[in-house]
């Protein structure tokens with residue numbers, strides 16, 4: 072794995088909270104959601120399995136009002152934070168595509184070699 076792509080410091084991601092970051096891997100742009108919850112950081116492609124649209128309902132905000140689930144802005148599907156599994160909505164039983172992360176010295180890094188970046192649509 073190659074965790075060379077720095078994306079954010081923990082200071083910039085309060086708990087519980089979320090943000091989105093844009094990264095370029097092999098000349099393709101990808102939008103990633105990062106969620107900080109229960110002392111963990113989770114990363115997923117910012118792409119709903121229902122229609123492929125971005126999840127955030129405001130820039131960087133993908134959590135529901137209780138901050139217990141990731142919510143899709145388009146049709147309201149709910150996803151568990153810890154594994155991205157959809158528990159309600161039109162894509163029930165499907166899941167978000169996880170992005171391997173590493174936290175080192177308060178900085179979050181993304182695995183650029185993740186299979187999640189292969190065969191994905193280009194977000195521009």
Ligand code: FES
Pocket residue numbers: 119120121122123124143144145146147148160161162
């Ligand atoms: S696009 Fe996300 S629930 Fe429909």
